[in-house]
Amino acid sequence: MTLAAWVARAGRARPGSPAVGLGGETVLTYGALADRVARLAGGLRDRLGLAAGERVALAMANVPAYAEVLFGIWHAGLSAVPMNAKLHQSEFRHILEDSGARVCLATEGLAATVAEAGADGLDHVIAAGSADYEALVAGAPRDLEIVAPDALAWLFYTSGTTGRPKGAMLTHRNLTAMTLNYFADFDRIGPGDTILHAAPLSHGSGLWMLPHVAAGAVNVMPESGGFDADEIYSLIARWPRVSMFAAPTMVRRLTVHPGGGDTANLKLVTYGGGPMYVEDAVAALDRFGPRLAQLYGQGESPMTITHLSPEDHAARDHPSWRDRLASVGVADSVVQVRVVDGDGRPLGPGEKGEVAVFGDTVMAGYWRNAEATARTLRDGWLLTGDVGHLDEDGYLTLTDRSKDVIISGGTNIYPREVEEVLLAAPGVAEVSVIGRPHADWGEIVVAYVVAEPGATPHEGMLDRLCLERMARFKRPKRYRFVDALPKNNYGKVLKTALREMEAAREDSPAAAP
Incomplete structure (x- = not known):
């Protein structure tokens, strides 16, 4: 065969x-x-x-x-x-x-x-x-x-x-x-x-x-x-x-x-x-x-x-x-x-x-x-x-993606890959990557970044690092510099809270990934 x-x-x-x-x-x-x-x-x-x-x-x-x-x-x-x-x-x-x-x-x-x-x-x-x-x-x-x-x-x-x-x-x-x-x-x-x-x-x-x-x-x-x-x-x-x-x-x-x-x-x-x-x-x-x-x-x-x-x-x-x-x-x-x-x-x-x-x-x-x-x-x-969940007629509706995959333009982007690259940047203490809904692309990549004390990592430096280490389409289209990431009692980053924060922002995302 x-x-x-x-x-x-x-x-x-x-x-x-x-x-x-x-x-x-x-x-x-x-x-x-x-x-x-x-x-x-x-x-x-x-x-x-x-x-x-x-x-x-x-x-x-x-x-x-x-x-x-x-x-x-x-x-x-x-x-x-x-x-x-x-x-x-x-x-x-x-x-x-x-x-x-x-x-x-x-x-x-x-x-x-x-x-x-x-x-x-x-x-x-x-x-x-x-x-x-x-x-x-x-x-x-x-x-x-x-x-x-x-x-x-x-x-x-x-x-x-x-x-x-x-x-x-x-x-x-x-x-x-x-x-x-x-x-x-x-x-x-x-x-x-x-x-x-x-x-x-x-x-x-x-x-x-x-x-x-x-x-x-x-x-x-x-x-x-x-x-x-x-x-x-x-x-x-x-x-x-x-x-x-x-x-x-x-x-x-x-x-x-x-x-x-x-x-x-x-x-x-x-x-x-x-x-x-x-x-x-x-x-x-x-x-x-x-x-x-x-x-x-x-x-x-x-x-x-x-x-x-x-x-x-x-x-x-x-x-x-x-x-x-x-x-x-x-x-x-x-x-x-x-x-x-x-x-x-x-x-x-x-x-x-x-x-x-x-x-x-x-x-x-x-x-x-x-x-x-x-x-x-x-x-x-x-x-x-x-x-x-399935309905009575056997139709399946997806409600979440437990793997947190971001789908942009039909291509899967996995937050962990992007986070590991950004964490290698000088002055970066913590990173969490999420997807933001986008009318044309489905989702775009957004990175929430916490700087080390006294450090000031900037978007241009982080973008260059991403372009050096991974495919262009995976890089974030927005960087959010924050003092801390929301976490639960066990120290796990609450990506749901980040998505809510992102949804509340009024600035429009980039036009293309």
Whole structure:
């Protein structure tokens, strides 16, 4: 069993069908994609000497080569380690060293950054499109490597609130279940259908590539490499039966974009990665009609915990319609979902507790981290760290995020990572980082800073330190210098009190993260 079998099958059955597009043009048919995938697999195994099961990292923006790299890794019986293209060098280095990747395939602009990170054990950094890369696909094609269903396929690093990012081990079985769930709960896809990849391929959009490849659809990358509303509207008009995965902030930008564009070809917009405000959902429905679906998932159960269907979005006459728009929907077809108390006992409708999920999409565990695995997986149930409640009809509403994750522009930012950087600054005694609601970005990062006696740390110095140590999008957009942080009797910082303080402020936050 291997996910790469879908490419090989499409290459035989429909070699002339478009597989990958860039802007308005097809750049690879399924015949060409299958050939390059098989040749890249040969280059990785025979030319670079990688053994079955080894990890290959991807430091790639949204480019057509992403598809052949991802499936080439799987064709060769190797494991993919996707990395966010926006990460800092130190973050690249940690993932590369922790995963043990000997090879990193990168887009041209990132190859030097990854090489300069100086990760121990990394033998090769090869830029897609370079002479070295083309040498990998110049040799003989390799036969498809058959691997066990529980073999590691996708090692996804998800930042934690207590230390370094952890690698969620996703198997071929996990990602096959996720793919089948797409067909059951989201959409049926056929050859010639299109998915636009405007969100990072290292995350949800890359995972949504799988059902579209399985169905022989075309994966289109915007020429800009990301999200631009004008470009998205032009691509919707150009390609047939278009779907896309988007963060709520992207949906909102498309909704309010002046003039908009022709959406006759738009089939489905699946949004997730953060909360969608009810009024924004209503406005999007007014703009696009019943073409919206919501998903709730985690890196540990990719894209698959609950969903709110297009039918739920469209059911304006239902007495619970607005409540359901505020929810994250019902359990997906391939999992069971429940809300539990601190001892793991299931709670009844309306009772608030931690969301837990069980099924074939739940990760095998954290890479080389038995302690974190034991905390997160209990008798096969994934404890999500999210707090919510189910209603009588099985709709799940999230009320808190116990991990305090900040979701800005659909990207997770973990306060602990930012706090540790700021605490290294001269003159800083204490720091607490929270998210502040923002109409366009969902949330922005705000840092509350307590100075050491006699010290006067300033915003410019703290901002420079953040830019030196971590990705730009994670840095605070507001610094609040305070005499003390609110704490409980045990000395724990009360982030709820900080959020209340922030909500009471009248100054407007920054326009963009």
